[in-house]
Amino acid sequence: MTTNLARTFLKSCVKSIVVRNQQIRSNSTFKSAVIKQMKYPFTIEETRQRKLDKSEVRIQVKYCTLNSTDVENFRTEFREEPFTPGYELSGKVVEVGKNVAKDQIMVGEQVAALSFKNYGGYADECIVDASDCFRLPANVNLKDAPIFLCGHSSAVYAFSKLKLLKENEMVLISAGTAGFGLAAIDVATHMYKAKVIAVTDSEKRNDFVREEGAFGTVTFSPSVKKQIMELTKQKGADIIYDAVGAHMFSILGQCVARNGVIFHAAPIICSEIPIPPPNIFVAMICMKTLRIQDPALYKTLINDTLELAHEGVFTPHIASTFPLEKINDAIKFIDEGKHISKVLIEMNT
Structure with missing residues (x-):
């Protein structure tokens, strides 16, 4: 009896070990x-x-x-x-x-x-x-969460830590297809109630960003500078947030007001940034670099962004x-x- 029990116990242990090993391998x-x-x-x-x-x-x-x-x-x-x-x-x-x-x-x-x-x-x-x-x-699900991480937190960083965006202040945002510009529009319009002029590459995207709260839209073209200056009553925008890259940056840099700020927040950091006009400020936004420069701020910004999404301030697209x-x-x-x-x-x- 004791021998049979011992054999049964041994077989059970061996089977258990085999199952665990199979799980590890799988x-x-x-x-x-x-x-x-x-x-x-x-x-x-x-x-x-x-x-x-x-x-x-x-x-x-x-x-x-x-x-x-x-x-x-x-x-x-x-x-x-x-x-x-x-x-x-x-x-x-x-x-x-x-x-x-x-x-x-x-x-x-x-x-x-x-x-x-x-x-x-x-x-x-x-x-x-x-x-x-x-x-x-609680209110941010797995599908929406990745949308907010980089684009929205970059805009929150720019508009809250580097240049405080004010209600009804004019901000010019280039909105390409990567989602960075759309995230910045979301932050500027719904968190700060700013007046956003969105620069896009098509009428289709113009319609979309207007639905998202843009005050005005401009399609990127040879006449884009003229259109922007008309919308800003020849003063230029107080803040420009470039989320596209060098080909737009060089033109948009000519549309900033005196003592204004240009944020270069394109997902691909350009190796060559055009020289900006006199009497303005330029800042490059990069969460990947901020992670190394100031880990605590990096962590706070992303947690704050997710919390704002939880509160319904931001919309995932x-x-x-x-x-x-x-x-x-x-x-x-x-x-x-x-x-x-x-x-x-x-x-x-």
């Missing part, structure tokens, strides 16, 4: 979208997990943004390949490093994250530093959602100019 790889050569399409591959460092967090990714500037980077920016991009993401925490305190983040929590350090957002899981991980307020396996179709969708705001990649987790 979870030791995950799907990710990989660039193997610059300008080539993504491939979906099984990627091996790596162990967490002491202050890192493993996230089971649900959504990650895909922007027009991301697509441009895939084709022009050199990185060691193979490479998995993606940095604005949301999901559930499944593992934390030894030094991650419970008051920072806990397993099972829903979070948003900015993976500026290692990227890797287009995958079923992503490892980020605990300092880049943000708890989601999603052009379309594609599954991870269809990421190349999402890129084609962006190339064909079918989007106005951000595109989301959804994981099968």
Whole structure:
């Protein structure tokens, strides 16, 4: 009897060990979208997990943004390949490093994250530093959360910390297709009640930003300076927020009022910024750099932005959602100019 019980117990232990080992093996790889050569399409591959460092967090990714500037980077920016991009993401925490305190983040929590350090957002899981991980307020869901992370927090930083935007103050915002300009319009109109003149590249986008609260709109053209000066009664705008890049920056810089401010907040930081007119101020906005310069402010800004979204101050805009396996179709969708705001990649987790 005792021998039979011992054998049964031993078999149970062996079975349990086998099951646990199978679970470990099945979870030791995950799907990710990989660039193997610059300008080539993504491939979906099984990627091996790596162990967490002491202050890192493993996230089971649900959504990650895909922007027009991301697509441009895939084709022009050199990185060691193979490479998995993606940095604005949301999901559930499944593992934390030894030094991650419970008051920072806990397993099972829903979070948003900015993976500026290692990227890797287009995958079923992503490892980020605990300092880049943000708890989601009750009214911000996993799908909306990535939309607010970079674009909205950049505008909150510019308009609250660098140049306080006042109610009814005139601000000129260039709104391209990456969502940065649209985020700035959202912040300026709904948080500060400012008068926004939006500069876009088409009438279709003009209609959209007017619906979002823009006071006036201008389509980018050779006559854009004349139109802006007419709208501002020849004074120019007190604040210009460029969310597109150098080709607009050089023109918009001529439309700023004396003692005004130009914010260059394009997702791709230009290597050459045109010389601005005299007696104005220029600031470059980059959350990736602020993360290093002032980690506490970086963390506060993003938490504050998510809290404002929780309170209903901001509105998320999603052009379309594609599954991870269809990421190349999402890129084609962006190339064909079918989007106005951000595109989301959804994981099968």
